[in-house]
Amino acid sequence: MTDDEPNERRTADRDFDVDLDDVLEDEEDDEEGGLFDDLLSGEPIFENKEVLRPSYTPHELPHRNEQINNMATILVAALRGETPSNILIYGKTGTGKTASAKYVSQELENTSRKYDVPCEVEYINCEVTDTQYRVLAQLANTFIEQNRDYARGRIRDIESLIEDAEDDPSALAETEFESVRDAERRLEDLERDLEEMEEVPMTGWPTDRVYSVFFEAVDYVERVAVIMLDEIDKLVEKSGDDTLYNLSRMNSELDNSRVSIIGISNDLKFTDFLDPRVKSSLGEEEIVFPPYDANQLRDILQHRSKDAFKADALSEDVIPLCAAFAAQEHGDARRALDLLRTAGELAERDQSDVVTEEHVRRAQDKIELDRVVEVVRTLPTQSKLVLFAIMMLEKHGVHNINTGEVYNIYKTLCDEIDADVLTQRRVTDLISELDMLGIVNAVVVSKGRYGRTKEINLSVPIDETEAVLQADSRLGDIENVTPFVQARFDN
DNA sequence: CTTCCACAGGAAATCCTGGCGC
């Protein structure tokens, strides 16, 4: 039932576009001038779609109380002016690590403001900020910014204090200053500090200079700084553990302030690559976020859907189904939400005012297709060629393709587009890679007398794959190779 | 039971690229 509909899209296939919202306008509605009318007139399904996006931080995180309390117990030290232990958070994608950590840090900052304890949390996503330099520069700049605000505030306070004191000298009695002169001296200091605070440029400085600027910025006022490093494994992978080493030993040299690190990692084993010293200081406390099971996912979806959808926009089996699908894929809440959102979008496009089970199933297919399209699109050329060869064979009705056949076609394809021809050894590896990506299915079988080989089958929709492959500029003009394939069959 | 196909897939050698210190 899902295979029927791509037909009408044939003509537009060349310009393969995966984004749902874009396809939307082309597909239905040929009426001039009424492009958006129909879409608008339908009963909207979403109340607030943002709630379903991964970037949204919810106010409540069902089934994460234990982890959240755990973090809070550790971080409460910051509010007493002590250094909290460093925390390492583990968990697969979509288990609520980032959301929980952000929630806790928000609460921490709120409370610190309430009791007037200086405590700040800095969030850094190491996938974006992925080198030691960038991490330090970003931290330095945010702290510098804060210090400036602080200095300006103090300057204002002192100025008005001096003004008061000129009228009535007793105004100074309750303050730290002994005289107007003293206050003025302090004022000058602050202004000079403000002058000297220099922002770290995006690039150009030696790393140790950035480090010392950062160091001084942190130490400028008394405070507890919590540094949250999301996707910390990416940082370690790309630029080693120097950053972490520097950060974790900072405390012994700071006079006024304290730093504490929260590391968030997808990879349970990433500490294996760390210097033992870093490892022990970073992992003082470890919190694990296990994957959600289907019931927990259902609660989460239930919870979010209240804000996301109009009342009664979901038929009752929608949420359990989304939860079940996502639970099969390692309990990823992000996936579950994505599924629900996509299902809603599909329903919206159907002008339906209720999201049904059917929409969820289609959403599941669509997400899977998008994933495949993305994977295939970003494949290296050689892998694309191998896949192309498999696809051509499949297209001619060959199933259980074996390596030799693929290799032969592959060679002619390479000739055709003037690419390097890899060895068969290498091609078998490429096939295995495609297998691991789930694009093809390859099983080693023995055909007795006729040797031992892989049996390969395409495990993705053939038309879409072809479209994506031909969208590659280097593979675009390959169509006329069909005779080659044909010729091979005749032998 | 032996043979022998048509590869799989391990190990080491080689090529290539980009970063780093000077």
Add this chain to the structure above:
DNA sequence: GCGCCAGGATTTCCTGTGGAAG
């Protein structure tokens, strides 16, 4: 700008193997 090196991709060379055919 240059040599050096790490580490990834690829090649070369190789041994291993399940089971139909004989």
